[in-house]
Amino acid sequence: MDGVAFTEQALTATAPASHALAPGSDAAKKAVEQFKTFNSDFSAQNITNRTREVYAADVYFRDPFKEIHGEPEFEAYLLRGSTSVTEFSMGWKDVSESDGNYYFRWIMSVKLKRDSAKDPPTRVTGISHVRFGPDGRVIFHQDYFDGAALIYEKVPVMGWAIRAIKRHI
Numbered sequence: 001m002d003g004v005a006f007t008e009q010a011l012t013a014t015a016p017a018s019h020a021l022a023p024g025s026d027a028a029k030k031a032v033e034q035f036k037t038f039n040s041d042f043s044a045q046n047i048t049n050r051t052r053e054v055y056a057a058d059v060y061f062r063d064p065f066k067e068i069h070g071e072p073e074f075e076a077y078l079l080r081g082s083t084s085v086t087e088f089s090m091g092w093k094d095v096s097e098s099d100g101n102y103y104f105r106w107i108m109s110v111k112l113k114r115d116s117a118k119d120p121p122t123r124v125t126g127i128s129h130v131r132f133g134p135d136g137r138v139i140f141h142q143d144y145f146d147g148a149a150l151i152y153e154k155v156p157v158m159g160w161a162i163r164a165i166k167r168h169i
Contacts, residue, residue, distance in 0.1 A: 006067045007142060010060030014131045014140040016100025021132050023097045031136040032095055032102065039128070042088040042110075044079055051075040056137040064147030087111035087121050104128040108145070 021028040038046065038054040052071060055061075061068040061077075068074045091107040104127065111121040126145030133139040 020100045031132045040090045044082045047078045056133050056139045060140045063143040084112050102130045
């Protein structure tokens, strides 16, 4: 399934209903803070201990690298990713809500094990589109960010080519 079809299927399956969290309610505020807290800590311990608390069993997730339906696969994906990270932080800028959809704007700073000790962390801006279920757990999560800046631009030959193309566009 292509990415657009995956997203459309996920949005249809998780369409906000009358039983969704009321915007501005204590439950919605708690869900927003729980999402931000969880996604600020990319440690294996946090992922193992809290994923099921924050994400629903049938969560839909998509980022520039992967499309996932289901919490077990999502948790495994996060755990695999955490093994390659030596430094991680999220700077949360703002959150907006519209018709049961939450949009989190952020700056992620990450340093991978393959990076040189002298390399600064890579900084990437992004937005997370999130929907919460009636229990406050995430049922839909799609991240929008430049995956090439995070991964591919640091690969020696490929990185040079991507940076050159970006300069000329």
